[in-house]
Amino acid sequence: MSVYNPMDSDFAFTLGIEEEYQIIDPDTRELRSYITQILEPGRTILREQIKPEMHQSIVEVGTKPCRTITEARAEITHLRGTIAGLAARHGLKIAAAGTHPFSSWMTQEITQHERYDAMVGEMQDAALQLLIFGMHCHIGMPSNETSIELMNVARYICPHLLALSTSSPFWMGRNTGFKSYRSVVFSGFPRTGTPPSFNSAGEFERYIQLLINTGCIDNGKKIWWDLRPHPFFGTLEFRVCDIATRVEECLALAAVMQALIVKFYIMFEENTTFRVYRRALINENKWRAQRWGLETKMIDFGKRTEVETKALVHEIVKLVDDVVDMLGSRKEVEYLLKIAEGGSSADRQLHIFAETNDLRAVVDNLVAETMEGVELLTPQG
Numbered sequence: 001m002s003v004y005n006p007m008d009s010d011f012a013f014t015l016g017i018e019e020e021y022q023i024i025d026p027d028t029r030e031l032r033s034y035i036t037q038i039l040e041p042g043r044t045i046l047r048e049q050i051k052p053e054m055h056q057s058i059v060e061v062g063t064k065p066c067r068t069i070t071e072a073r074a075e076i077t078h079l080r081g082t083i084a085g086l087a088a089r090h091g092l093k094i095a096a097a098g099t100h101p102f103s104s105w106m107t108q109e110i111t112q113h114e115r116y117d118a119m120v121g122e123m124q125d126a127a128l129q130l131l132i133f134g135m136h137c138h139i140g141m142p143s144n145e146t147s148i149e150l151m152n153v154a155r156y157i158c159p160h161l162l163a164l165s166t167s168s169p170f171w172m173g174r175n176t177g178f179k180s181y182r183s184v185v186f187s188g189f190p191r192t193g194t195p196p197s198f199n200s201a202g203e204f205e206r207y208i209q210l211l212i213n214t215g216c217i218d219n220g221k222k223i224w225w226d227l228r229p230h231p232f233f234g235t236l237e238f239r240v241c242d243i244a245t246r247v248e249e250c251l252a253l254a255a256v257m258q259a260l261i262v263k264f265y266i267m268f269e270e271n272t273t274f275r276v277y278r279r280a281l282i283n284e285n286k287w288r289a290q291r292w293g294l295e296t297k298m299i300d301f302g303k304r305t306e307v308e309t310k311a312l313v314h315e316i317v318k319l320v321d322d323v324v325d326m327l328g329s330r331k332e333v334e335y336l337l338k339i340a341e342g343g344s345s346a347d348r349q350l351h352i353f354a355e356t357n358d359l360r361a362v363v364d365n366l367v368a369e370t371m372e373g374v375e376l377l378t379p380q381g
Contacts (some may be wrong), residue, residue, distance in 0.1 A: 006067040006327055013265070014140035015072050015258045016235065017250065018062040019243055020133040021083055021094040021370075029363040031057035031100050031131075032092055033109035049079065054116045055131055056109040059083055059094070065140065069255045069329040076247055080370065081377040088376065095366040096250075097345060098133050098168025098182035098242030101359040105131040105172075126188040134182065135165065135243040137254045138235035139261045144201040146265070147229040147236050152197040153264050153274045158226045158240040159285035159298060160316060163309050164336060165241035165253055166293040167345035173359065179293030179346040182242050183286070186224070191217075194279045194286060195225035204229065226286075236261065240286075245345035245369045248335055255332035259320035262327060277301055293344055313340040345369070 005011065025032045033056035051060040061083060063075035084094050105128055110116060120127045141147040166179035178184060186192055198204040208231070211217045220231030226240035238257050244250035267273045285298045289309075297306040313336055324330040343351075348369075349362050356362075 011067060012140050012142040013258060013262050014065040014067055014138075014235075015069065015254060016063050016065050016138035016140075016233075017072055017076060017254050018060060018136040018138075019076070019079070019096065019250065020058050020060045020135075021080075021096055021243075022100055022133060022366075023057045023059060023087060024093045024095050024363065024367060026091070026093050026367075029102075029360040031055075031103040031108065033057050034087075034090060034092060035059050035111065050083070054111055054119065054127065055105075056111055057103070057131075058133065065138075068327065069251055069258070069332050072254055073247075073251055073332075076250060077374050078377070080247065080374045084371060084374065085377040088378070093367045094370060095363065096133070096167070096243045096245045096370040097349070097366050098166070098180060099171050099185070100131065101170035101349070101353075101362045101366075102173040103131070105129045123189065129185055129188065132168070132182040132185050133243045134186075134239065135241045135250060135253065137238040137241075137257045138230060138233060139238075139258055141229070141234055141236050144205075144229065146268075148198050148201045148204055149268060150261055150264050151195060151227055151229060151236055152276045154236070154238075154260060155194055155197070155227055155279070155282055156274065156277050157260060157316065158194065158238070159282065159289040160309070160312055161238065161253060161257070162226075162240045162242070162286065163289040163293050163296075163298075164313065164339050164344060165244055165249070166289070166347075167242040167245050167349070169346040169350050170353075170359065170362070175350070175353070178291055179295075179344065180242050180290040183240075183290040189224055191222065192224045193226060194282045195227055196279055197276050201229075242345070245348075245366055247373050248332075249339060249345070251332045252335035252339065255324075255327075255329035256316065256320065256336060259323050259327055259329060259333055260316070262323050263320050266323065275302065293346055294340060295343075295347070310340040313337065 023032045023034050035056045049062055061079040066072040087094050168180050168182040171181045208220050228237050230237045281301050288296045288298055294309050296309055298309050300307045324333050352362050352365050
């Protein structure tokens with residue numbers, strides 16, 4: 001199988017992006033529990049590409065499988081434009097950020113569904129507090145065995161991706177001191193965070209079956225690691241990122257995930273690869289990423305030293321330099337350097353709050369940035 005041309009019929013490493021948007025009342029700037037009203041007309045237009053979430057103020061969308069980042073760009077801009085158009089019918093807006101700056105989880109309406117009822121029944125307030133918004137990226141896999149091999153290696157890069165995506169510095173009206181407070185909230189769930197490494201797909205499958213047999217889970221979707229083999233889609237799913245506020249940030253992150261996986265796969269084919277690091281070591285970098293984002297140092301465990309996170313972004317871009325042209329994603333991947341230079345969404349939110357002392361101004365800017373480069377689409381009917 002060739003990995004060099006995404007347009008080949010046997011190209012395995014397709015790309016799919018899921019985003020979770022906030023539904024915003026433009027008068028109060030608070031979250032509005034309104035997904036039920038948006039969902040029915042949304043399904044007429046987007047079919048299975050729109051989904052409810054547990055909280056009524058969250059709307060989730062997903063692209064179709066894309067071969068290239070160009071296809072993903074068309075999908076994401078269409079989805080954002082369509083959801084914004086559906087919200088506008090009701091005088092509402094959407095925003096992309098990992099947390100809402102001041103709305104409370106205690107006032108949110110819950111979607112009536114047996115899955116969510118069961119989740120709240122098991123996890124109580126840990127589930128009700130899950131008023132967070134992420135971006136998930138699926139990379140198609142040629143086999144289950146390859147998925148495990150690539151997950152073992154790609155775990156190392158998850159903290160770096162989180163630092164680039166941070167968009168959740170506020171929680172219930174407070175500056176949390178974290179660039180990704182979403183990561184803190186989600187850590188209250190079981191089976192989250194950095195995945196362990198596995199020796200084979202068989203070992204991973206036995207682990208899942210053990211959890212099922214002992215009543216811990218009913219299927220593999222309740223494994224919520226930062227990176228996981230998806231139990232049904234045949235993909236390796238990156239789940240570590242806060243939702244990216246700007247479309248360009250979303251596409252840069254998705255593009256580098258695809259490029260990294262292709263790069264690691266080629267290294268495997270050439271009998272070279274990265275080291276597989278222990279989860280405890282990777283967690284040290286994740287802590288730094290969620291706390292300080294790009295404004296910190298991470299540990300290079302190969303060199304056994306600290307390195308500026310922004311310098312590591314340059315290293316990541318350099319690492320995939322020999323695959324981005326074959327994937328058609330050089331422009332998108334190199335946008336990571338602009339993020340490293342200019343800061344993440346979390347940095348911009350904190351800057352606006354420092355200037356205005358007004359979290360409503362933060363929300364207004366999030367709404368505007370969410371629609372940068374996106375045409376508002378007015379659904380018919």
